[in-house]
Amino acid sequence: MSFEELENLAIAYLLDELGESERSAFEHRMAKEHELAKLVDDLERSMGLAIMASTDLVEPSADLRDRLLDAIPEDESLSATVNEPTSENKVVPFPVLKATLAVVGWAAAACLAIVYLNQRENFDDLQTEKSSVIAENVSLQSRVGELSEAASANQARIEELSSSMDSALAENVSLQSRVGELSEAASASQARNEELSSSLDSALATNESLRAQLDQLSVQLVGVNVERDNLESIVANLRQQTVLDKVQIAALSSEIDELRYGFAVWDTEGDRGIVKVFNLQALDIPTQDYQFWVISPDQEAPIPAGVFQVDEQGRAEYAFAPTIPVTSVGAFAISLEPKGGSSSPTGPIVLSGAL
Amino acid sequence: MNAFMRSTYPLCTILKMVADHGGEPRTSFSSLTRKAQARMLMGVSPMDESNRLKLSAAIDGIHSGEKEALGTIYDMYGKVVYSISLKILNHSADAEEATQDAFLSLWKHAESLSGKPAKVLPWLLRVVRNRSIDTIRKSSRRPPSSQVMKTPEVAELEKDHAEKSTALDALLDSERSDRVKRAMNQLPPDQMTVIELAYFSGFSQSEIARELNESLGTIKSRARYALSRLRKELEGCHVI
Structure with missing residues (x-):
């Protein structure tokens, strides 16, 4: 209820426009709410001041005060005094006979009056009590109505909350299921992630290793190139010398691995020579040897010229001589052979080169 | 402040x-x-305090069965109560009877007002008004419409008639009485008319709406605006 509605109700109360039940309910509310009681007091005071200000002052009869005080009941019961005889209807005396009858009559009347007054008093008390009970009943009915409304509101609220809770529970179950799915997906992702991480680590390690090998090979290649350049320089110098007229030099190389190389110097007058090789693969010494071959245009088959091993760096320097005399040499070759060598090449050609 | x-x-x-x-x-x-x-x-004021003490003593006296105590309260408020009743009934004998009933009712219910002297006058005014309205209804007699059914123009004219001695003048010093009158003069005449009609004629607000050919909402609004305004303007203004 808004304040304006409350003011309207208070004004209706002050103007005695409320029904019995409304008045009782309003007074019940006033007894509980101090602010409302003060509002009613203030409105009544303001209205009283305004009403008195608009009312001409008039003197009542001079004897009204005395009549008022005379009318005050001795036993505080207003109803008893209202029915008391006044000075205007006092009893006039009758003759004796009639007076006797009159006495009897008046005695009876007095008795009846006493009985009447007593009953009237009881009736008034009962009326008062009845009014009080009715007012209390109305107040209680109003209170019951309020409580009933409150209970209905509470019930509706409970149902609303229950419905909300059901919805929340259903949503909760759905969310739990979704959380489970996401959790499984997260686990799978985590496993895949770890797997990829492991693969990545492995790849990185391999990459690192390859990079290290590449660096090493690059260094070796640089060294080989430098040494080759040196050798070519030496060969060029030697060719400029007369001694080179008696020797022939062949550069040995590999078709499958350019890092492998060597050279052979052939003494045309002594039927002998020296071979120097680099970066050959180290062999299983008990079972394998490198075998040097001299290829002559005069011979159909390569001529064996001895076997040798390389050191840990794949290097070897070996003085060779063909097992049979040759008049001319066309080329040299080195093959991988069983321990002790073969009469003719059986293994792969490791290095070769023509004069 | x-x-x-x-x-x-x-x-x-x-x-x-x-x-x-x-x-x-x-x-x-x-x-x-x-x-x-x-x-x-x-x-x-000291006079207010004196009246307050006198009223409290009178209420206690009534409770003790002292008739003269009711006479004391009558001396204080009798003329005002009678004047209000007379304005409602426009009949001196009926007004005196209603006044007497109101004071006799105070005699019976004085206990409920014990320790609340400021409530005595509002209580008497409420009782005498209800008694007077009841008398009108029982006798099917209404006060002359010219007395209560003032047109706004008449009410406006009466504002200027300030020299008349009112019921309020009998209770308040001139300073507070003037304050009340100033507050009333600030109200639009149609608002005060509704209050006076409702109070003096016993017409319900619905009846007033019919008489004035206005809607009930308009009449209620006028009554509420008037009393709400008076309540603010007259805050702290007490008879005692």
Whole structure:
């Protein structure tokens, strides 16, 4: 209820426009709410001041005060005094006979009056009590109505909350299921992630290793190139010398691995020579040897010229001589052979080169 | 602004009033209780305090069965109560009967007003108004419409008729009485008309709406605006 509605109700109360039940309910509310009681007091005071200000002052009869005080009941019961005889209807005396009858009559009347007054008093008390009970009943009915409304509101609220809770529970179950799915997906992702991480680590390690090998090979290649350049320089110098007229030099190389190389110097007058090789693969010494071959245009088959091993760096320097005399040499070759060598090449050609 | 500064009476005035009433024990400032002294300093005049004490004593006297105590209250409010009833009934004998009934009702219910002297006058006005309206309804008699059914123009004209002695003048000093009249003069005539019709004629607000050919909402709004405005303007203005 808004304040304006409350003011309207208070004004209706002050103007005695409320029904019995409304008045009782309003007074019940006033007894509980101090602010409302003060509002009613203030409105009544303001209205009283305004009403008195608009009312001409008039003197009542001079004897009204005395009549008022005379009318005050001795036993505080207003109803008893209202029915008391006044000075205007006092009893006039009758003759004796009639007076006797009159006495009897008046005695009876007095008795009846006493009985009447007593009953009237009881009736008034009962009326008062009845009014009080009715007012209390109305107040209680109003209170019951309020409580009933409150209970209905509470019930509706409970149902609303229950419905909300059901919805929340259903949503909760759905969310739990979704959380489970996401959790499984997260686990799978985590496993895949770890797997990829492991693969990545492995790849990185391999990459690192390859990079290290590449660096090493690059260094070796640089060294080989430098040494080759040196050798070519030496060969060029030697060719400029007369001694080179008696020797022939062949550069040995590999078709499958350019890092492998060597050279052979052939003494045309002594039927002998020296071979120097680099970066050959180290062999299983008990079972394998490198075998040097001299290829002559005069011979159909390569001529064996001895076997040798390389050191840990794949290097070897070996003085060779063909097992049979040759008049001319066309080329040299080195093959991988069983321990002790073969009469003719059986293994792969490791290095070769023509004069 | 504190309560003292809002006081209706400056301190020097209070002291003078106390001095003027110094010979009477009931109005002697020093003889008052501390609570009464505090009330006086907050704007309650010594006369108000004297009346308050007199009323409290009278209510207690009624409770003790002292008839003269009711006479004391009649002396204070009898004329006002009668004047209100007469305005409603426009019949002196009926008004006197209603006045007598109201005071006899006070005699019966004085206990409920014990310790609440400020409530005595509103209580009497309510009872006499209800009794008077009941008399009208029982006799199917209404007060002349010219008395209560004032047109706004008539009400406006009456505003200027300020020299007439009113019921309020019998209770309040001129300063407070003028304050009430000023507050009423600030109200639009149609609003005050609704209050007077409702109070003096016993017409319900619905009946007033029909009489004035207005909607019930309009009449209720006028009554509420009028009383709400008066309540604010007259805050702290008490008879005692």
